[in-house]
Amino acid sequence: MSDPAATILVVEDEDKIAEVLRDYLRQQGYVTHRIARGDEVESWVRGNPVDLILLDVMLPGRSGLELCRELRTFSDAAIIMLTARVEEIDRLLGLELGADDYICKPFSPREVVARVATVLRRTMRARSAAPKAGGLVLDEAGWRATLDGQPLDLTAVEFKLLSVLAGQPGRIFSRDQLMDAMYRDERIVADRTVDSHIKKLRRKLADVVPGEEFIHSVYSVGYHYEDRR
Secondary structure: OOOOOOOOEEEOHHHHHHHHHHHHHOOOOOOOOOEOOOOHHHHHHHHHOOOEEEOOOOOOOOOOOHHHHHHHHOOOEEEEEEEEEEHHHHEEEEEEEOOOEEOOOOHHEEEEEEEEHHHHHHHHHHHHHHOOOOOOEOOOOOHHHHHHHHOOOOHHHHHHHHHHHHHHHOOEHHHHHHHHHHHHOOOOOHHHHHHHHHHHHHHHHHHHHHOOOOOOEEEOOOEEEEOOO
16 A cells, blocks of 8 residues: 555546546545646645656646656656657656656556556655755745855845755756756856856855855756755
8 A cells, every 4th residue: 555645646638547547546545636737737736745746748738848847946746757659758768857757658557556656665765865954944935045044145046046956955957957947037048057156156155164065066967966964
């Protein structure tokens, strides 16, 4: 049996598929919620706790690929993509998307339940093993950040960047993902803009805690945040 506290969001516009998935998941003790349109997902996830999202690629309102990239900027829920398009598989597996797994249609509901259980075990184990924040406090409402009680005096863009990185310690974010998080207005900026902001963030963190590195670079991929050990 699954953890009865685990909540699964099923994002699927085909009623029959969605109902079958919900029935099988509920039989295993999961709490489920269903959304049929892509443009309704982000606001729901922001307002509700969820452990895993079954996310169809082809959705009315907003595509699953776009949603997955957006969700990864603020949510640590596991994401399993559902796709009937073989040509999307390479993109689903790419680092720039951030999905935890994918399942091709047509699929067996039992296979989906098994994959859900596997992904949940992996992601929940990773969360429980993650180190606690090393004195970093982010006040989302007031756009303020402190480290060991000392204010970091961040710009709005720097705050967004740190919030995304520190929100999922150890997760590697590509420059494109970080730019999407910093600039929601789809302005065109150079890749190295992220590097410039990272450099400033590192300097401000080092001013408070000299000799400690919180933001690490991964060559040709992106950046990740690590809490104190």
